[in-house]
Amino acid sequence: MTETDEAAPVLVVRREILVPRERVFQAWLDSESLARWMRPGDSTHATVSVDPRVGGGFRIVMEGPTHGAVEHRGEYLAIEPPSLLSFTWISRPTDHRPTVVTIEFHEQGAGTELVLTHRGLPAKAVEGHRRGWTDILRLVEEALTRG
Amino acid sequence: MLDQVYGALADPTRRAIVGILAEGEANVGGLAERFPISLAGVSKHVKVLERAGLVDRTVLGREHRLRLNPEPLREASAWLEHYRTFWDTRLGALEAFLLKQGPRPGEDRR
Numbered sequence: 001m002t003e004t005d006e007a008a009p010v011l012v013v014r015r016e017i018l019v020p021r022e023r024v025f026q027a028w029l030d031s032e033s034l035a036r037w038m039r040p041g042d043s044t045h046a047t048v049s050v051d052p053r054v055g056g057g058f059r060i061v062m063e064g065p066t067h068g069a070v071e072h073r074g075e076y077l078a079i080e081p082p083s084l085l086s087f088t089w090i091s092r093p094t095d096h097r098p099t100v101v102t103i104e105f106h107e108q109g110a111g112t113e114l115v116l117t118h119r120g121l122p123a124k125a126v127e128g129h130r131r132g133w134t135d136i137l138r139l140v141e142e143a144l145t146r147g
Numbered sequence: 148m149l150d151q152v153y154g155a156l157a158d159p160t161r162r163a164i165v166g167i168l169a170e171g172e173a174n175v176g177g178l179a180e181r182f183p184i185s186l187a188g189v190s191k192h193v194k195v196l197e198r199a200g201l202v203d204r205t206v207l208g209r210e211h212r213l214r215l216n217p218e219p220l221r222e223a224s225a226w227l228e229h230y231r232t233f234w235d236t237r238l239g240a241l242e243a244f245l246l247k248q249g250p251r252p253g254e255d256r257r
Contacts, residue, residue: 011227015238019245027241037240040233093229114238118230 011118021105021112025082028103040064054079058087074098089118152219155199160184161192165201168215175211 017024027033029052039046043064050058059073070092077100078086086102099120106113156162160182167173167181179189193213196202200219205212 011231011234013231013234013238015235015242017238017242017245019242023245023248024241027245033244037244038237039240040236093226093233095226099226116234116238118227118234120227 010120013116013118015114015116016108016111017114018111020110021082021107024112024114025085025105028085029079034060038062052076052079074101078102094120151199152201152222155195155201158192158195160189161196164189164192164196165215168202168213169217172212172214174213178213 027037029050031048031050034048034050035046038048038060039062043062045063047061047063048059050056052058054076057073057075059071062070062072064070072089072091074088074090076085076087078084083105084103085105086100088098089101090096090098099118102117102119104115104117106115156165163182164178167178175190175193176186178193179186182189193202193204197204201216203214203216205214
């Protein structure tokens with residue numbers, strides 16, 4: 001972890017799955033598997049294309065009645081089976097701005113613990129000033145809780 | 148809009164102004180006293196923050212009161228909240244998918 005990493009907005013989600021990590025890892029890079037689980041519950045289907053190599057891209061289009069077709073795309077930054085996967089993630093919710101998803105796969109008995117980190121990358125203009133983000137958000141929270 | 152918010156916060160003086168306004172209202176003159184730059188310089192920074200929707204200005208006679216508007220900041224980090232639910236649900240779907248698939252031949256089933 002570098003200092004700049006800590007300063008960007010970040011989200012961490014954990015999950016334990018009772019399946020060996022080789023299989024859990026594989027499910028992230030296989031287009032047929034991804035089409036099955038990488039889509040919201042109300043979506044009818046997903047179209048997935050992946051080029052699973054560092055520098056290769058992926059594209060997932062989730063189709064559903066509520067939001068129509070929602071596209072997510074990105075590029076692989078690190079592929080280290082079965083322990084680490086990292087890719088950029090660009091979508092409408094990220095304002096079509098690149099964010100970075102990193103997943104660690106930890107062996108846990110016969111199963112796997114996934115630690116997914118989703119990190120915001122501020123605009124290029126803010127590079128080198130990322131520390132400002134957390135400070136500002138904290139100040140604003142404090143101001144709001146004071147009423 | 149987000150680009151304007153990120154751009155406005157790219158500057159350390161403007162971040163400091165946001166920090167001061169997070170503590171309470173101020174006027175341009177009062178702000179200028181706290182920075183080693185000219186009143187015109189501070190005023191310019193305030194205008195950038197106004198354009199990004201981060202600062203509201205109220206004119207009372209000759210006094211210009213400045214107030215922080217935190218809403219754009221919340222929007223700028225709203226994608227995080229969206230993805231908290233998104234990833235939580237997706238990882239649940241991944242688990243269901245893998246468990247349904249069952250173990251592969253030769254795989255240890257404990």
